[in-house]
Amino acid sequence: DAKTTQPTSMDCAEGRAANLPCNHSTISGNEYVYWYRQIHSQGPQYIIHGLKNNETNEMASLIITEDRKSSTLILPHATLRDTAVYYCIVRVNYGGSQGNLIFGKGTKLSVKP
Amino acid sequence: DGGITQSPKYLFRKEGQNVTLSCEQNLNHDAMYWYRQDPGQGLRLIYYSQIVNDFQKGDIAEGYSVSREKKESFPLTVTSAQKNPTAFYLCASKPGGGAFGTEAFFGQGTRLTVV
Numbered sequence: 245d246a247k248t249t250q251p252t253s254m255d256c257a258e259g260r261a262a263n264l265p266c267n268h269s270t271i272s273g274n275e276y277v278y279w280y281r282q283i284h285s286q287g288p289q290y291i292i293h294g295l296k297n298n299e300t301n302e303m304a305s306l307i308i309t310e311d312r313k314s315s316t317l318i319l320p321h322a323t324l325r326d327t328a329v330y331y332c333i334v335r336v337n338y339g340g341s342q343g344n345l346i347f348g349k350g351t352k353l354s355v356k357p
Numbered sequence: 358d359g360g361i362t363q364s365p366k367y368l369f370r371k372e373g374q375n376v377t378l379s380c381e382q383n384l385n386h387d388a389m390y391w392y393r394q395d396p397g398q399g400l401r402l403i404y405y406s407q408i409v410n411d412f413q414k415g416d417i418a419e420g421y422s423v424s425r426e427k428k429e430s431f432p433l434t435v436t437s438a439q440k441n442p443t444a445f446y447l448c449a450s451k452p453g454g455g456a457f458g459t460e461a462f463f464g465q466g467t468r469l470t471v472v
Contacts, residue, residue, distance in 0.1 A: 246399070278460070287447050287463030288400070331399065344390070344415070345449070345461055347399035 246348030247271065248332045253352040256326075262319040264351050266332030269313045274336050277308060278345070279317045281328040288331065288347075291317065322355045329353070360384065363448050363464035370442075370471050378433045378467045380448035389431035390449040390461070393417060400447060406431055435469065442471045 249267040256262040268277065276295050280288040292299055292306045294315075299306045305318040319326055331350040361382040370376045380389065388407050392400035402415030406425040420439025425431055431450075435442045445468050451461040 285445070285466070285468075287449070287465050288461075289463070290460035293460065344402060344405060345400075346402065347392070349397075349399045 246346050247334050248348055250330075250332055250348060250351045252349070253354070255354050255356060256319075256322045258324060258355055258357050259321055262322040262326065262353055262355070264317040264319075264330050264332075264353065265314065266317070267314045268332070268334045271312050271334050272336075275334045276336070277306065277312075277315050278333045278335060279304070279306065280331045280333065280345075280347075281326075282331070282350070283325075283328045291330075322353075324355050324357065327353060327355045361448060361450050361462050361464045363446075363467050365467060366465065368467055368469045370469070372471055373437045375437060376435050376442075376469065378435070378446055378448075378469070380431045380433065380464060382429055382431075382450040382462070384450055384462060385428070386450035386452050386462075387428070388451050389425070390451075391415075391421070391423065391431070391433045392447045392449065394445040394447060394466075403433065403446075442469060444469060 276293050278293040279291040282288040291303050292301055294306045294308055308315045329350040329352050331347050333345050364379045390405045391403040393403055394400050401417050403421050404415055404423040406412035409428050412423050412425050422434045445466050447466045448464045449461045
């Protein structure tokens with residue numbers, strides 16, 4: 245079973261920041277937080293991951309709370325092409341079954357003009 | 358260009374027939390995975406392989422079989438024992454254990470319809 249909880253859906257206005265929350269209250273000390281997104285009928289795409297520090301790349305920022313029990317993915321200037329299902333996943337960063345990606349139902353983000 | 362390729366994109370089969378879905382990667386990744394996705398649902402893990410000639414069952418392996426004879430290939434067979442085979446199938450790969458930045462790469466999926 246997925247170890248994360250996300251809202252089923254969210255709306256965001258084009259050009260505004262999209263903030264997608266994720267709860268992972270049972271996360272272990274060696275587990276990372278990963279974010280993927282899936283545009284309709286395509287394979288999921290990696291966005292970002294982090295352990296405890298905040299992370300930023302060209303796609304998004306990841307804010308992890310100090311107790312690591314929750315995180316927020318931020319898309320700073322959402323576009324219509326960011327409409328997708330966003331998955332938050334926790335996993336260890338090495339091989340074996342503990343490193344498998346276990347998907348929940350994710351958050352369907354709709355960016356509106 | 359490096360990547361992971363699934364074929365075909367759409368596949369139709371008659372009930373009771375076995376069908377094999379192809380997954381090839383040229384990323385030199387050790388680990389490969391098969392997922393199934395039903396409408397409105399997340400991905401569920403069918404089988405995974407951490408290394409050539411070895412694979413393990415995921416959460417929903419019944420009615421499926423795999424092989425891993427080559428590092429770059431991980432075909433999935435949907436057998437007649439799978440009760441509800443119509444679904445979207447996704448293949449993924451990632452580097453082996455111990456590597457940082459070990460994000461998984463996904464293929465574009467095969468949509469299987471059994472009639």
